[in-house]
Amino acid sequence: MRGETFFKATMNQALEHIAQFQVGDALPSENTLTRSLQASRTTVRKVLDDLDKRGIFTGPPGARLLARHPDPSDYFADTETIATAAQVEKKFLEWMLRADRKPGDFVNGLDLARQFGVPVNAVREYLNRFGRFGLIERRPNSSWIIRGFTCDFALELFEVREIFELRSALAFARQPETAAAFKTLAKLEAEHHDLLGDLDTRFHDFSDLDERFHRLINTTSGNRFIVEFHDVISLIFHYHYQWGKSDERDRNAVAIAEHLDYIAALFSRDPARVEKACRLHLTSARKTLLASISTG
Amino acid sequence: MRGETFFKATMNQALEHIAQFQVGDALPSENTLTRSLQASRTTVRKVLDDLDKRGIFTGPPGARLLARHPDPSDYFADTETIATAAQVEKKFLEWMLRADRKPGDFVNGLDLARQFGVPVNAVREYLNRFGRFGLIERRPNSSWIIRGFTCDFALELFEVREIFELRSALAFARQPETAAAFKTLAKLEAEHHDLLGDLDTRFHDFSDLDERFHRLINTTSGNRFIVEFHDVISLIFHYHYQWGKSDERDRNAVAIAEHLDYIAALFSRDPARVEKACRLHLTSARKTLLASISTG
DNA sequence: AAATTGTTTTTTATCCGTTAAATGCTATGT
DNA sequence: ACATAGCATTTAACGGATAAAAAACAATTT
Numbered sequence: 001m002r003g004e005t006f007f008k009a010t011m012n013q014a015l016e017h018i019a020q021f022q023v024g025d026a027l028p029s030e031n032t033l034t035r036s037l038q039a040s041r042t043t044v045r046k047v048l049d050d051l052d053k054r055g056i057f058t059g060p061p062g063a064r065l066l067a068r069h070p071d072p073s074d075y076f077a078d079t080e081t082i083a084t085a086a087q088v089e090k091k092f093l094e095w096m097l098r099a100d101r102k103p104g105d106f107v108n109g110l111d112l113a114r115q116f117g118v119p120v121n122a123v124r125e126y127l128n129r130f131g132r133f134g135l136i137e138r139r140p141n142s143s144w145i146i147r148g149f150t151c152d153f154a155l156e157l158f159e160v161r162e163i164f165e166l167r168s169a170l171a172f173a174r175q176p177e178t179a180a181a182f183k184t185l186a187k188l189e190a191e192h193h194d195l196l197g198d199l200d201t202r203f204h205d206f207s208d209l210d211e212r213f214h215r216l217i218n219t220t221s222g223n224r225f226i227v228e229f230h231d232v233i234s235l236i237f238h239y240h241y242q243w244g245k246s247d248e249r250d251r252n253a254v255a256i257a258e259h260l261d262y263i264a265a266l267f268s269r270d271p272a273r274v275e276k277a278c279r280l281h282l283t284s285a286r287k288t289l290l291a292s293i294s295t296g
Numbered sequence: 297m298r299g300e301t302f303f304k305a306t307m308n309q310a311l312e313h314i315a316q317f318q319v320g321d322a323l324p325s326e327n328t329l330t331r332s333l334q335a336s337r338t339t340v341r342k343v344l345d346d347l348d349k350r351g352i353f354t355g356p357p358g359a360r361l362l363a364r365h366p367d368p369s370d371y372f373a374d375t376e377t378i379a380t381a382a383q384v385e386k387k388f389l390e391w392m393l394r395a396d397r398k399p400g401d402f403v404n405g406l407d408l409a410r411q412f413g414v415p416v417n418a419v420r421e422y423l424n425r426f427g428r429f430g431l432i433e434r435r436p437n438s439s440w441i442i443r444g445f446t447c448d449f450a451l452e453l454f455e456v457r458e459i460f461e462l463r464s465a466l467a468f469a470r471q472p473e474t475a476a477a478f479k480t481l482a483k484l485e486a487e488h489h490d491l492l493g494d495l496d497t498r499f500h501d502f503s504d505l506d507e508r509f510h511r512l513i514n515t516t517s518g519n520r521f522i523v524e525f526h527d528v529i530s531l532i533f534h535y536h537y538q539w540g541k542s543d544e545r546d547r548n549a550v551a552i553a554e555h556l557d558y559i560a561a562l563f564s565r566d567p568a569r570v571e572k573a574c575r576l577h578l579t580s581a582r583k584t585l586l587a588s589i590s591t592g
Numbered sequence: 593a594a595a596t597t598g599t600t601t602t603t604t605a606t607c608c609g610t611t612a613a614a615t616g617c618t619a620t621g622t
Numbered sequence: 623a624c625a626t627a628g629c630a631t632t633t634a635a636c637g638g639a640t641a642a643a644a645a646a647c648a649a650t651t652t
Contacts, residue, residue: 003636005634006437006613030628040614041435045627084636092515109636111604119637132428134520141302141336143603156519212619221487223452224430224443225525232521286428299606324629325596335645343598358597380606406633415607420634437613437634 007046009081010039011131014047015070018056027057028063056210083143084118088126091116093239096149101147107136134233145225150292158286162279163232165214168221169262169278173269181220188213189263194255199234207241213259217266251275251288305377311366314352322359323353339589346416362389377554380414387412389535392431392445399444405434419515429528447589454582458575459531462509464517465574469565477516479564483506484509485559495545502548503537508554513562536585547584554580 014037021027030048034041048064051057054074056261057065092112095101109127115122117189130136134153136144147153175181191209197203218230240247258281265277308334317323326344330337344360347353350370354363388408405423409416409507423440426432432440433447443449471477487505491498507530516525537544540592561573 004612031626043617046613071340074619108603120604120636121635125421128421128425129427131425134524142603144646153520154529156521159519161523163463167459190648223455224449225452225456225528228430229521297631300642302605315636327596338598338645340641417607439614439633538629 003084005081005083005264006039006234007043008042009083010037010076010077011047011050013025013037014044014051017257018051018066023066023068025066027066034101084140085126086117088122091118092123092126092130093235096146098213099133101146103146105146107144107146108205109143112243118267133235149292149293154286154293155213156287157233157236158282160229162282164221164226165217165273165282166228166278168218168226169266169274170271171222172217172220173266173271173274175220177269180288181216183214185266188216189260192256192260196260197255199256203249206256207238208265209288210259211237214264240292254284255281255288297379299553301377301379302335303339304372305379306333306339307343307370308377309333310340310347311370314347314362314366315321317362319362319364321362323362342529357555380418381422384414384418385426387414388419388422388426389531392442393535397442397444399442400444403440403442405439415489423564429531434450445589447586450582450585450589453529453532454578454585456525458578460517460522460525461513461578462571462574464514464522465562466567468513468516469519469562469567469570471516473565480512481559485556487551488556488559492549492556495549495552499545499548502552503534506551506555507534509559536588550580551577551584 014033017033017036018027027033028036030041030044033044033048037047037235049212052064055073056070057064058069079165087135095112095115107127110120113123116123127136127138131138131144134156135147135149137147138144172181187210195205195209213235215230221227259275262274262277262281265273268274310329313329313332314323323329324332326340326415329340329344333340333343343481348360352363353360354371355361367579389407391411396522399570403423405419406416409419412419423432423434430452431443431445434440468477484505491501491505510532511523511526514522517523539542554573557568558573561569564570
């Protein structure tokens with residue numbers, strides 16, 4: 001049997017959606033809700049049925065007039081709404097990035113499943129997909145073996161990152177000034193300034209901004225393999241940020257300054273300037289990552 | 297329950313191995329066989345037990361003196377020794393590369409499983425891993441959707457291929473003359489000449505040679521992401537070769553000439569020459585692929 | 593002691609039943 | 623005609639059961 005996580009997540013979404021209506025209002029049609037909740041009509045129907053049983057509607061059957069606003073007890077706990085796949089990813093990466101994993105160690109799927117409290121299949125499937133990140137290696141009919149989050153790994157990762165991003169950045173700069181990407185870039189620039197103005201309290205937000213900025217650049221390459229590679233980068237970085245906490249604020253301050261310089265270069269659309277700013281930033285990002293690997 | 301494919305495959309390997317011995321010889325120890333057959337001792341033991349039951353050994357129990365040579369009926373049929381995973385790959389790619397697959401079509405796992413005569417899970421797992429090749433795209437809780445073996449795909453593939461291979465080729469040429477890779481290259485060069493001398497009958501062998509040549513170059517990059525990307529290339533090409541059959545002989549003749557030029561450039565260790573030969577070959581390979589997509 | 597074999601325990605791979613969710617079809621109302 | 627809702631069918635995901643293969647351990651031989 002399939003867990004009801006998706007149903008529960010959809011329910012929570014629906015409750016948030018409903019909260020915006022006034023008591024007495026009629027809710028939109030099933031089809032409309034299907035679109036706003038991003039689920040199939042079957043699931044939406046099940047949610048509506050359930051809501052009806054909880055007495056959130058009034059009027060004749062099928063009228064769906066709002067009887068009351070949802071209250072906090074209507075919501076499912078967040079933990080129940082996270083798909084097992086996502087849980088595995090999170091737990092596995094936390095497990096993986098713990099400093100005591102050494103190259104050559106092997107990964108025991110059964111044991112991990114027990115530790116994580118998920119079915120063996122979920123781990124197995126995750127490992128299969130995670131394989132492409134290059135941190136683990138499969139031996140046929142046997143377990144996975146850890147290649148490790150080593151300096152070599154970081155260097156190889158950055159070698160490709162630099163090739164791809166430099167290429168994408170130059171392509172970005174070649175776009176006509178009117179391209180939509182420049183508008184998005186302007187917004188991101190503003191966000192950088194905002195963050196810089198309030199850095200002491202909000203420096204954690206940089207991780208997300210960083211991801212969106214680099215994604216924008218890589219996306220303009222229009223090459224699925226380059227965009228896909230960015231997923232690797234972004235996953236590694238996402239978990240890595242949570243790991244090497246020391247002087248996070250200062251590191252982020254430096255990175256923001258570099259980003260702003262890089263963004264200005266992109267707006268100038270001068271290839272030489274773009275190349276310089278891009279290289280500068282990536283070099284410093286690489287240093288940061290390497291430093292935290294050798295100390296961690 | 298797990299099919300016995302691995303056992304059967306190991307058995308066939310063992311039979312081939314045994315055929316090299318003389319009647320009356322004692323077979324090597326279990327541990328030794330474990331190494332030469334690339335299986336665990338448990339499996340080797342099961343094979344030996346089975347062989348004993350077939351009366352292939354003589355002498356006291358455990359002596360393993362060869363009583364007779366294996367005959368053809370001892371072998372399992374090849375079809376029984378191919379792991380389901382490999383079957384799925386083959387069948388799926390054949391299905392995928394048929395010309396009538398259009399972008400936007402969706403992939404029905406259940407249906408494919410029936411068509412291929414394999415369990416649903418096998419298809420599911422394969423699709424998960426195949427996802428990284430960029431030819432299909434996943435929609436959560438729903439089927440996969442085909443992005444298609446289109447011109448766009450080929451162009452994106454070659455964009456990355458050129459970046460990676462050019463870089464690897466230049467790194468190759470920078471190696472000291474004494475590097476082991478140059479010896480391997482010399483062997484491959486000889487194989488090219490052999491093939492060229494007997495092209496009319498053996499032109500099919502080029503596919504394999506091509507793969508090994510490009511793999512050698514990419515491997516010297518020492519970058520796992522570059523090497524991994526070569527797997528994508530090589531899979532696509534492998535199946536593509538079987539597809540666009542027309543003027544295969546002539547196309548291969550051209551490619552061999554380009555390879556020989558490329559190899560000579562690598563031996564010269566002159567960066568400019570390497571770059572030129574590499575670009576020339578890749579450009580022509582791209583043209584070939586594109587041509588067959590638009591006609592197919 | 594080192595290698596070899598016999599035995600037991602773990603771990604992995606595969607298959608299958610079950611249910612959530614999606615999709616498709618039909619009737620009804622607007 | 624079109625959107626909506628009810629009903630039926632298909633498909634995908636999950637979890638467990640179990641056999642195959644690997645790994646660990648103990649006993650034996652060379």
